Amino acid sequence: MKACDYEKKKIKSNLKENIAYIKEITGGSSDVLINEFITGGISCCLLCCEGMMSSQTAAEMVLSPITYIPEQQSSKELFAYIQEHMLMSSDRPTVENYGDLMRLLHSGFAVLIADKMTSALAFGVQGYASRGVQEPSGEGNILGSHEGFVETVRTNMSMLRRRLKTPELVMKLMIKGSKSHTDICLCYMKDRVPKQLLDRIMESLDEIELESVLSTGYIRPFTEKKSFELFSSTGLTERPDVLCSKLIEGRAAILVDGVPYGIIIPRLMCESFHTLDDYAYKPYYAAFLRWIRYGAFILSVLLPAVYAAIVMFHPELLNSTLLMLLAEEEKNAPLSILTEAFIVLLMYEVIREAGVRLPKPVGGAVSIISGLIIGDAAVKSGLVSTPLLTMTALAVLGGLVVPDLNPQITVLRFAFLAAGGILGLFGISILACAVLTNVCGTEDYGFPFTAPISPFSKKGMSDTLIRQGFRKMQTRDFTVEEYHE
Amino acid sequence: MNKISKFQFSSLMLINDVFVLFCLTGGISVMTAAGFGVGSLFQLVIVLPLIGIYRRGKTLRDCGKFAELIALVGTAVWGGLLFSMLWNAGELVFVPFEGMGKTGRLLITGIIAVVCVYISSSGIKALARSAVIAAALGLVCLAIVVVCAVVRSDIGNLEAAEDTSGLYREVVKGFALSGGLSGFAVMLGFVKGNIRAAAVDYFVCKAVISSIVITTGVLVCGGIMEITDFPIVSAAQLSQPFPVQRIDSLFLIIFTVFAVYSIAVQASAAEYLIGELLPAVKKYRCSIMLAIMAGLGAVFGGKLHYGLPLAVIFAVSAAVIPLLYLIKRKVRA
Numbered sequence: 001m002k003a004c005d006y007e008k009k010k011i012k013s014n015l016k017e018n019i020a021y022i023k024e025i026t027g028g029s030s031d032v033l034i035n036e037f038i039t040g041g042i043s044c045c046l047l048c049c050e051g052m053m054s055s056q057t058a059a060e061m062v063l064s065p066i067t068y069i070p071e072q073q074s075s076k077e078l079f080a081y082i083q084e085h086m087l088m089s090s091d092r093p094t095v096e097n098y099g100d101l102m103r104l105l106h107s108g109f110a111v112l113i114a115d116k117m118t119s120a121l122a123f124g125v126q127g128y129a130s131r132g133v134q135e136p137s138g139e140g141n142i143l144g145s146h147e148g149f150v151e152t153v154r155t156n157m158s159m160l161r162r163r164l165k166t167p168e169l170v171m172k173l174m175i176k177g178s179k180s181h182t183d184i185c186l187c188y189m190k191d192r193v194p195k196q197l198l199d200r201i202m203e204s205l206d207e208i209e210l211e212s213v214l215s216t217g218y219i220r221p222f223t224e225k226k227s228f229e230l231f232s233s234t235g236l237t238e239r240p241d242v243l244c245s246k247l248i249e250g251r252a253a254i255l256v257d258g259v260p261y262g263i264i265i266p267r268l269m270c271e272s273f274h275t276l277d278d279y280a281y282k283p284y285y286a287a288f289l290r291w292i293r294y295g296a297f298i299l300s301v302l303l304p305a306v307y308a309a310i311v312m313f314h315p316e317l318l319n320s321t322l323l324m325l326l327a328e329e330e331k332n333a334p335l336s337i338l339t340e341a342f343i344v345l346l347m348y349e350v351i352r353e354a355g356v357r358l359p360k361p362v363g364g365a366v367s368i369i370s371g372l373i374i375g376d377a378a379v380k381s382g383l384v385s386t387p388l389l390t391m392t393a394l395a396v397l398g399g400l401v402v403p404d405l406n407p408q409i410t411v412l413r414f415a416f417l418a419a420g421g422i423l424g425l426f427g428i429s430i431l432a433c434a435v436l437t438n439v440c441g442t443e444d445y446g447f448p449f450t451a452p453i454s455p456f457s458k459k460g461m462s463d464t465l466i467r468q469g470f471r472k473m474q475t476r477d478f479t480v481e482e483y484h485e
Numbered sequence: 486m487n488k489i490s491k492f493q494f495s496s497l498m499l500i501n502d503v504f505v506l507f508c509l510t511g512g513i514s515v516m517t518a519a520g521f522g523v524g525s526l527f528q529l530v531i532v533l534p535l536i537g538i539y540r541r542g543k544t545l546r547d548c549g550k551f552a553e554l555i556a557l558v559g560t561a562v563w564g565g566l567l568f569s570m571l572w573n574a575g576e577l578v579f580v581p582f583e584g585m586g587k588t589g590r591l592l593i594t595g596i597i598a599v600v601c602v603y604i605s606s607s608g609i610k611a612l613a614r615s616a617v618i619a620a621a622l623g624l625v626c627l628a629i630v631v632v633c634a635v636v637r638s639d640i641g642n643l644e645a646a647e648d649t650s651g652l653y654r655e656v657v658k659g660f661a662l663s664g665g666l667s668g669f670a671v672m673l674g675f676v677k678g679n680i681r682a683a684a685v686d687y688f689v690c691k692a693v694i695s696s697i698v699i700t701t702g703v704l705v706c707g708g709i710m711e712i713t714d715f716p717i718v719s720a721a722q723l724s725q726p727f728p729v730q731r732i733d734s735l736f737l738i739i740f741t742v743f744a745v746y747s748i749a750v751q752a753s754a755a756e757y758l759i760g761e762l763l764p765a766v767k768k769y770r771c772s773i774m775l776a777i778m779a780g781l782g783a784v785f786g787g788k789l790h791y792g793l794p795l796a797v798i799f800a801v802s803a804a805v806i807p808l809l810y811l812i813k814r815k816v817r818a
Contacts, residue, residue: 314737423596429741430600433749436618437604441611454614455490485610 007099015043015115022047025102032105040072040081043115047101052108054127061088062110062123075114079121082112091124103181130155131260136238138403143280148238153183153257159240160187160247168192169247174205176219180212183257184219187243192250194481197445201252201265216261219254223265224444230435231408233444235267242276250479266447266480269439270464272404273297278467286467293401300398301412304341305420305428307391311337313424329385338421340384344392345414347374443485451483487675491683493613494676496620497750498687499694501567501665503623504743506698507717508570509662512710515643518699520655525692527656528663531800532670532684534807539673539680546761548810555809557758559667559802561774564751565781566664568594571744572782574715594782597745598775604749605756605771609675612746612753619742626739627698634701634724642707659695660796665747666803671754751778 108126136148452460
């Protein structure tokens with residue numbers, strides 16, 4: 001049966017017909033439990049979805065009290081009695097069509113239908129198995145909170161609420177995905193977020209007509225421009241504290257049920273170089289760390305390319321000692337520097353991918369075997385020169401400093417290497433112009449990705465080039481709208 | 486809205502002017518610096534009526550199709566000259582394949598054209614924003630070169646490079662190398678806020694930067710000016726901050742970036758003008774204009790023309806636009 005066939009259909013008044021129709025809709029699925037019973041002298045049926053609800057809560061809050069209902073004249077009176085005299089759960093909507101009924105049933109609600117009633121009562125007794133709150137795996141932090149988002153959207157919402165106990169924080173739940181019926185939560189501070197941004201995000205979300213929403217990757221393309229952008233103008237975080245700081249700055253966020261990440265809209269490039277620890281350290285040290293990250297990013301993208309370009313086309317840039325050293329090493333290598341660099345980088349990507357995809361114990365072993373054994377063997381056999389391997393390792397290490405931009409760094413590293421290896425510094429410069437233009441052209445909802453550097457904002461520099469102290473920052477009253485063009 | 490700030494506007498224009506300085510050939514003297522400075526101020530006077538038109542909320546379109554055509558021709562000719570300058574100076578700054586003759590030049594032109602097409606297609610905002618970053622990086626590198634050059638300069642070089650041609654000839658030279666005025670006329674229309682301040686800031690910066698760079702060139706290369714083809718490039722090469730490393734090779738990066746942006750600005754301006762003149766042509770506007778510019782560059786043959794004719798052409802192309810606006814208004818009245 002197609003979803004559109006039953007979605008808007010009103011609940012039937014005959015209990016037997018109702019049960020038969022529900023069975024037809026669910027196709028006799030084993031996880032849908034149909035319990036027929038009589039209470040208050042009325043034939044009823046309690047529908048549950050196994051695994052989606054808490055058996056203990058259901059037994060204590062619904063099953064036990066519902067059996068002690070005194071004799072009622074009609075089903076209508078029975079429902080009125082339940083609604084007026086019994087507070088079985090805080091979330092107890094009334095549903096009138098099969099679409100809503102199925103949605104609630106599959107979300108872990110217990111649904112009560114009764115004979116001669118064209119509506120049903122739902123009780124929120126959700127309690128499915130989910131991962132507990134753990135430390136985020138990708139956004140390491142030393143001095144801040146160690147809590148990360150989990151897969152349950154409502155837990156994530158509570159994590160935000162715990163940090164922002166203000167009525168200004170609004171969290172709007174909506175459902176996306178015609179098959180998955182995924183809960184999506186749009187979060188914002190109603191006194192901070194630009195109204196235009198909110199309206200346009202809502203418009204973007206309305207465009208989604210997907211059958212399923214299984215990760216943030218399903219939503220993000222709808223919130224970004226259609227044209228080709230190297231960098232993403234929406235960000236991801238698995239830290240509730242980071243998300244809260246962004247909400248306070250007037251951004252909006254989207255939480256997706258089943259995904260332990262929140263989407264931040266809009267995201268600026270400079271934010272990829274910020275961590276929450278920056279705000280825990282002394283400003284001078286935080287600024288130092290930021291510059292390390294900026295440097296690491298540039299190093300990571302350009303080092304292999306510049307090395308290849310200098311050695312192949314511009315050796316005059318090196319002093320004689322370094323030149324002799326490199327010449328000595330490279331003369332034994334059987335392959336050209338460009339080929340060597342490509343092979344080493346490709347090898348690294350293969351090893352990294354293997355390390356990520358394989359089970360953790362094996363993944364670690366693969367990394368060690370690949371790094372130590374293959375790397376050592378490659379150098380000793382003369383296939384790869386030591387300086388090149390050093391440059392590549394440094395570049396790769398630099399990329400790990402800014403995990404947010406890792407996909408872009410990886411691709412750009414290869415592109416720049418090709419440009420530098422074929423056209424020298426000229427090629428690197430030419431490609432840099434194209435990349436710079438692409439990055440500067442990245443703009444969604446009127447917020448330039450490269451702000452506050454270009455377009456330049458003097459005020460924004462206090463949290464970009466340096467990290468201002470909180471005494472000064474508290475008077476800054478910054479919202480992202482300042483960057484709007 | 487495709488509007489740019491005055492800061493972005495100045496960056497777009499100054500990149501073009503500094504690139505011209507890099508490609509400057511022949512002898513230069515303190516008089517050249519003065520000539521470029523005075524020339525910049527004259528240029529400001531010439532474009533004042535145009536600024537007045539823009540300040541009234543009018544656009545280039547209000548000046549008529551003929552005015553747009555003149556601006557288009559000016560942009561194309563200047564784009565051609567930029568290609569010509571690039572080929573001329575390319576070999577000196579170690580652009581690979583430049584030594585391969587026509588094939589090498591064709592390859593370099595092709596690569597630059599492709600990047601320029603991409604940059605232009607990204608829109609005026611992306612171009613302007615990236616130009617600010619490029620200009621800032623260029624300015625830092627230029628400052629390093631200037632500081633290093635000043636440290637190693639010899640005040641006696643000012644006298645050694647004395648020019649007898651006089652201020653008039655140097656002003657003409659400055660005008661002949663001011664072909665960006667057509668692009669200026671187009672880009673000024675995109676500026677948001679105080680248009681007059683944007684134009685004044687740009688010309689003042691141009692005069693100051695040109696004078697500093699040329700004077701630095703004279704201070705370093707004054708004694709060997711007769712045997713120096715590209716005095717500014719040579720100044721960068723001779724002013725090594727360290728005794729061994731050839732840090733001047735890094736000059737290539739700035740040279741290339743500025744070349745790309747200079748041509749991209751002209752290509753964007755030309756693309757906009759073609760769109761105004763021939764709205765039916767929706768695709769390949771930029772590619773067509775870049776092909777024309779490269780063709781004109783080939784016609785100029787890598788030789789720079791500092792003479793009066795070119796100076797007059799560029800000055801008139803900027804001055805005639807407001808004149809055409811006045812004529813159009815009179816005719817309508």
